[in-house]
Amino acid sequence: MNTQFELGEKYTISLDAEGYDNKIVEIRYNKIGTLSKSVFVSATKPTIEMSNLILNVKDEISLETIPSTIMAINISDPVNHSSSLIALNDNPPPTFPLEVGQSYEILVTKEGYFNKTVKIDNLSKNDILQEILLTPVEIGKSIIIDDLHFKTGLTELDDASxxxxxxxxxxxxxxxxxxxxxxxxTDSDGSEEFNQTLSEGRAQSAVNYIIEKGVDQNRLVAKGYGETQPLFENDTEENKANNRRVELKVIGK
Known part of the structure; x- marks a missing residue:
């Protein structure tokens, strides 16, 4: 920027550039010649848009609101899953201000109910009322442990599991x-004997880890069913993936 200055005068200059904070600079022109001055400016902090996520947790059977439900809300990340918010579900339902455009994973827990995880991808600008239904724990009831995966053909869990x-x-x-x-x-790929052994080993690997974390071994049973209880026909890769699973079944209270 080239500007003519009068000797001895003090000047105030406002600097404004897109993407940077405005900067006010004062200079005094005390000698004849070219005046140069370095000015450092900071990039403008982006405006973060927020949206309200309203959560209402209900019993899957009675559809009544469940009080004092613990909720952990995580920003979905393939590596870091640390909780960012933890709250209780009360009346009225809790409201969480969350950043628009992010994806979130909500883990809901309550004694007497199975855990429930809900995923919200790319949170919109509009407020969202999210109803979450929890399944009561009953003897004989089983659920799939979603996203629990093992290394291909092995009994070793992958790191994310x-x-x-x-x-x-x-x-x-x-x-x-x-x-x-x-x-x-398991799915039906491979021999029945291999799949039976694989399913038993995977169930036992999960049980061993839980016991290592301090749960009494007398409360846990590992069982493999091989390819004998498919959820779908093993005719597509998607169906095979769904048949490869680990389930939790309540056998005593």
């Missing part, structure tokens, strides 16, 4: 009298 078993450890602590069966299932 350990946090799901940690949640199961918390569930067992919260429901301290429950006895459960961890059941492994």
């Amino acid at each position: 350990y946090r799901l078993l940690d949640q199961l450890v918390d569930f067992m602590s919260q429901n301290s009298t429950l006895k459960i069966e961890i059941a492994g299932h």
